[in-house]
Amino acid sequence: MENLILVLNAGSSSLKFSLFAVPAAGEMRAVAVGQVEGLGTAPRLKVKDGAGERIADEQWDKSEVSGHAQALQRIAGLLRSRFQGSVLAGVGHRVVHGGPDYAAPLLVTPEAMRRLEDFIPLAPLHQPHNLAAIRAVQEVQPELPQVACFDTAFHQTQERVAQFYGLPYEYFEQGVRRYGFHGLSYEYIAAALPGIAPAVAGGRVVVAHLGSGASMCAMHAGRSVGSSMGFTALDGLLMGTRPGNMDPGIVLYLLQQEGMSAKQIEDLLYKRSGLLGLSGIGNDMRVLLASEEPRARLAIDHFVYRISRELGALAAVLGGLDALVFTAGIGENSARIRQLVCEKARWLGIKIDEAANELAGPRISSAGSGTSAWVVPTNEELMIARHTRKLLAL
Numbered sequence: 139m140e141n142l143i144l145v146l147n148a149g150s151s152s153l154k155f156s157l158f159a160v161p162a163a164g165e166m167r168a169v170a171v172g173q174v175e176g177l178g179t180a181p182r183l184k185v186k187d188g189a190g191e192r193i194a195d196e197q198w199d200k201s202e203v204s205g206h207a208q209a210l211q212r213i214a215g216l217l218r219s220r221f222q223g224s225v226l227a228g229v230g231h232r233v234v235h236g237g238p239d240y241a242a243p244l245l246v247t248p249e250a251m252r253r254l255e256d257f258i259p260l261a262p263l264h265q266p267h268n269l270a271a272i273r274a275v276q277e278v279q280p281e282l283p284q285v286a287c288f289d290t291a292f293h294q295t296q297e298r299v300a301q302f303y304g305l306p307y308e309y310f311e312q313g314v315r316r317y318g319f320h321g322l323s324y325e326y327i328a329a330a331l332p333g334i335a336p337a338v339a340g341g342r343v344v345v346a347h348l349g350s351g352a353s354m355c356a357m358h359a360g361r362s363v364g365s366s367m368g369f370t371a372l373d374g375l376l377m378g379t380r381p382g383n384m385d386p387g388i389v390l391y392l393l394q395q396e397g398m399s400a401k402q403i404e405d406l407l408y409k410r411s412g413l414l415g416l417s418g419i420g421n422d423m424r425v426l427l428a429s430e431e432p433r434a435r436l437a438i439d440h441f442v443y444r445i446s447r448e449l450g451a452l453a454a455v456l457g458g459l460d461a462l463v464f465t466a467g468i469g470e471n472s473a474r475i476r477q478l479v480c481e482k483a484r485w486l487g488i489k490i491d492e493a494a495n496e497l498a499g500p501r502i503s504s505a506g507s508g509t510s511a512w513v514v515p516t517n518e519e520l521m522i523a524r525h526t527r528k529l530l531a532l
């Protein structure tokens with residue numbers, strides 16, 4: 139009987155999942171990919187098979203499916219009836235925060251759960267939902283092994299000096315430090331690079347993960363040495379609805395002069411800023427690129443400006459640059475944004491090959507380019523499935 143691994147990524151009102159078939163040898167393949175959106179309001183399940191064909195599209199009654207546990211029960215029922223000849227061997231979870239402790243994924247135990255709960259204050263918008271999904275699986279199938287994979291773990295290789303903020307030392311000890319996020323994406327890219335770009339994989343690489351959340355990571359020989367995100371996923375680049383790096387004095391201004399509450403500021407920083415706030419049009423890069431509005435152009439220009447600034451900073455951390463890699467929704471799909479970023483990176487020796495860029499590479503820099511540029515699609519779900527397979531020895 140074929141083993142299956144279920145990968146879960148739980149948000150406040152959503153539950154994304156991927157089901158992987160585990161062959162006796164070789165890479166796993168996704169056999170179902172789906173998501174429940176609108177938990178708590180108007181829950182809706184959409185599932186596709188590995189080839190992208192629709193398996194299910196159901197609207198649920200919120201009085202019957204109010205949270206992750208009920209959603210999971212329904213998803214389990216659907217997958218069980220579709221994959222009757224196979225056995226679910228384990229579940230891998232995306233857990234945003236591994237705190238200062240965890241530099242690698244771990245098999246979930248009651249003790250580990252208690253420790254992961256300690257990190258809720260570090261990521262109050264995400265961690266509780268990630269842990270709720272683990273508990274929901276425990277309720278449905280208590281014996282099923284579960285693995286927690288952290289967005290922070292990959293960055294634990296950064297040297298100590300890189301992890302500080304200039305606050306009194308005791309804040310560092312209580313956990314106020316730079317962690318970095320999107321680690322599962324960067325780990326996937328680090329694993330893929332030797333096959334795609336062997337000449338640079340062992341060198342100094344900056345990876346730009348440009349999705350609705352966006353960050354950059356400096357890697358040396360496949361290990362993280364710096365990242366644009368820090369204590370939370372608010373730091374660094376301009377994002378879809380988040381401002382990225384800004385003067386903390388602005389928060390004081392909003393509190394003291396504008397009389398805003400912490401909750402209102404949270405809403406402003408997580409949901410109303412970034413591309414959406416600057417453009418006044420939306421957070422979808424496709425819409426902004428197609429718009430004639432001057433503020434859409436402003437938002438795009440500022441997005442690119444911030445990437446090029448961060449690229450300079452990370453190249454300085456690396457002591458030079460051998461390659462720049464683009465990934466995630468915008469990085470993989472927008473030739474225009476890649477072109478604008480590469481134009482600003484000419485000083486680093488990057489010369490874009492426009493035809494290759496239109497075809498999304500993988501190499502998008504010209505043969506004579508001293509520093510190369512690449513497009514490498516990321517796959518965080520597969521990375522979680524790989525960790526789960528390894529820890530369960532499947």
Ligand code: ADP
Pocket residue numbers: 348349350351378421422423424427466467468471472
């Ligand atoms: P996340 O996983 O963080 O939600 P993704 O990595 O899926 O985000 O990226 C989503 C973003 O990618 C969307 O907001 C959209 O703006 C952008 N995107 C997708 N396709 C394109 C495209 N062809 N051109 C420009 N941007 C795109």
